[in-house]
Amino acid sequence: MYQSNVCAAAGVCAEPDRPDPLISHEPSSLPIEHDYSGFDIVKATQYGAITRVKELVENGANVNQPDCETVTLLHWAAINNRRDIIAYLLEKGAIVDAVGGELNATPLHWATRQGHLSACVQLMQAGADPSLRDTEGCSCIHLAAQFGHTALVAYFIARGVNPDLRDRGGMTALMWAAWKVQALDPVRLLLTLGANPSIADTTHGNTALHWAILARNTIAINTLILKGKSSLDVPNLRSDTPLKMLQAHIGAVWISDKVADRVKEQTQQHGSFKRGGRFLVRLSMDKRLKWWTMVGLPFLFFYIIGLIFSLDTYFIIKFFLCGCLYAIASTVGRIMFDDHLLTLLPLSIYLATKLWFYITWLVYIAPVVSTLTTVLFLLSSCGLWYFFLKSWRGDPGVIRPTMEQRFRTIIELSERGGAGFEPSSFCSACLVRRPVRSKHCSVCDRCVARLDHHCPWVGNCIGAKNHVHFIGFLVMLVIMCSWMLYGSFIFYTNVCGMNYEDGLWAALLIANLCTPWIGWVVINACLHFMWVTVLLICQKYQIVCLGMTTNERMNRDRYRHFIAKGGKSPFDRGPWKNLIEFFECSLFGLVKPQTRNWLTFFWTDFENDENDKSIEVEPLLRATDNYQYV
Numbered sequence: 230m231y232q233s234n235v236c237a238a239a240g241v242c243a244e245p246d247r248p249d250p251l252i253s254h255e256p257s258s259l260p261i262e263h264d265y266s267g268f269d270i271v272k273a274t275q276y277g278a279i280t281r282v283k284e285l286v287e288n289g290a291n292v293n294q295p296d297c298e299t300v301t302l303l304h305w306a307a308i309n310n311r312r313d314i315i316a317y318l319l320e321k322g323a324i325v326d327a328v329g330g331e332l333n334a335t336p337l338h339w340a341t342r343q344g345h346l347s348a349c350v351q352l353m354q355a356g357a358d359p360s361l362r363d364t365e366g367c368s369c370i371h372l373a374a375q376f377g378h379t380a381l382v383a384y385f386i387a388r389g390v391n392p393d394l395r396d397r398g399g400m401t402a403l404m405w406a407a408w409k410v411q412a413l414d415p416v417r418l419l420l421t422l423g424a425n426p427s428i429a430d431t432t433h434g435n436t437a438l439h440w441a442i443l444a445r446n447t448i449a450i451n452t453l454i455l456k457g458k459s460s461l462d463v464p465n466l467r468s469d470t471p472l473k474m475l476q477a478h479i480g481a482v483w484i485s486d487k488v489a490d491r492v493k494e495q496t497q498q499h500g501s502f503k504r505g506g507r508f509l510v511r512l513s514m515d516k517r518l519k520w521w522t523m524v525g526l527p528f529l530f531f532y533i534i535g536l537i538f539s540l541d542t543y544f545i546i547k548f549f550l551c552g553c554l555y556a557i558a559s560t561v562g563r564i565m566f567d568d569h570l571l572t573l574l575p576l577s578i579y580l581a582t583k584l585w586f587y588i589t590w591l592v593y594i595a596p597v598v599s600t601l602t603t604v605l606f607l608l609s610s611c612g613l614w615y616f617f618l619k620s621w622r623g624d625p626g627v628i629r630p631t632m633e634q635r636f637r638t639i640i641e642l643s644e645r646g647g648a649g650f651e652p653s654s655f656c657s658a659c660l661v662r663r664p665v666r667s668k669h670c671s672v673c674d675r676c677v678a679r680l681d682h683h684c685p686w687v688g689n690c691i692g693a694k695n696h697v698h699f700i701g702f703l704v705m706l707v708i709m710c711s712w713m714l715y716g717s718f719i720f721y722t723n724v725c726g727m728n729y730e731d732g733l734w735a736a737l738l739i740a741n742l743c744t745p746w747i748g749w750v751v752i753n754a755c756l757h758f759m760w761v762t763v764l765l766i767c768q769k770y771q772i773v774c775l776g777m778t779t780n781e782r783m784n785r786d787r788y789r790h791f792i793a794k795g796g797k798s799p800f801d802r803g804p805w806k807n808l809i810e811f812f813e814c815s816l817f818g819l820v821k822p823q824t825r826n827w828l829t830f831f832w833t834d835f836e837n838d839e840n841d842k843s844i845e846v847e848p849l850l851r852a853t854d855n856y857q858y859v
Contacts, residue, residue, distance in 0.1 A: 265280070270286070274311065274314055277309065282314055293322070293324050299328075301324070302318055303325070304336045306348075307345070307352065315351050316351065325337075326356075338369060341369040341372045349381060350384070350643050370385045374415055382415040382419065383422065392422050400430045401425075403437040408443070416441075421658070422660070427463065436460075436463050437459065447484070450484070450488055455488070455491070461475070487568060523570045523574065525577075528585075531585050539746055572672065575686045575688075576687065586713055590603070594717065606712045609708050612705045613706060616702035625691060625692035626677050662831065664678055664827055664831055666679040667680060668680040668780050677693075678828040678830075679778060687699070696811075697811070704765065713750065714755065772811050776801030810823055
């Protein structure tokens, strides 16, 4: 009979000394004083009667005397999370690693199985050994992984337990989590903390991925394959590889589309599918070829559509040909590109349109405009590329602490009672304390300080360190599109003799007859100009008028500091100050902007003073000021 059975039999999992309050409008009465005078020391320990326990110990009771099932008082205090009694018993000389019960488990085993983080911290600080095994051969990290106690798994590893520690059957914590826990953590956490997914158990030769497939654990399978890079080709003792096991269940509801695509790709690489010839299969699976195809197709399709518009035929035929081209592009995309490659599509489209803008200007527009106009166009383009590269390749403010700093954070949060592990203040994916206004980007899989959004057009997050450059990029893009429209206007006026007074339809007919390519470029320039202008206005409105990021505006009903202000931003200091502080501009010393390092900015409470719009903040974790940010 182990913890759960003993606990149920004794009836001590409830809190009899803390009765639920009556739901009544009458004044609350004084708490009921329970009479524990008839309890023996075991029952007093189970029910948390610290006064009775002290009384019996002072009268000569032995704190290390086991009961008839070889269970000590410290076991009972640990299983019921009686922290005050644990502290008292340890003070009185209780053996911290006493073995008891049918499984010969220690108090730390009992507290771990129940998920009592605070009790485990107490016992570990008193010298409890988490590597000891019970009769089943499990140490504490294996029990924590089996029952999905993520905080305990993190605490044990932070306190020096090897994440790849094996139990008697050769199982690691990662294997147990993949087999038992139908949740994202602790599998993801173990991978982040360095657990090796390639290790196989000694009984069956299964890796963690084998166990996840046997359990049909969709989340664990996705995490191990897509995040943990687990191999699909490792055979177990029955010569079954994860690839072979997944192939037998392709189409099952517990196999996600991404995993199914990975299985098909791996199968094709092994030569199982021979449609179209072995050479074509290898060609379609070549990652470098697929990457270049994704990058190059927008350049090619932009040119082909321009050629279609240049054909001397009816508009309906042109639109039909464009539809056929779109069907071809969709088919190629489904065959060759996965979700990861498709994230490159907006960036590729942006680069393709800009390249053809430059070619169009140099070939068609430059000969009909002044040299000064072309120089100004190229100079503004230099500004555009500067801000684009800063937005694209620049650091948005990614928070990346070292493993040692992660361990330090986990230990500190655990020893504070575990309240800091709440998702609002701690990221279980990156294992970092979240600074104010930071967020984990699901696309990049990283935490970014003062995250605004993930922009597919620059292929990067927009955060504390590159938000200003992103605004500059939008401004310069509007300017470039304006130049293209102006140059096209000059071209059609001087070369084609277009008379805009005859109406829009007449102008379109002339554009169709005289260099339709310019018309195709004008369409793209107009579309870019419109959506970029709208985006720029929204960005400036949020920054200046609301004092918010895009993420905060979309999720303000989920953030407690926004809810407390009725949906308004607690970071709003007025339009003028918001603008000055965003650009960190001192106007040659005329003003002094309040600057903050959003990568190390933590808070406990906001000072709600109507006369002072500033935010009084107290850092929660000074150790994070030394984080290395990349």
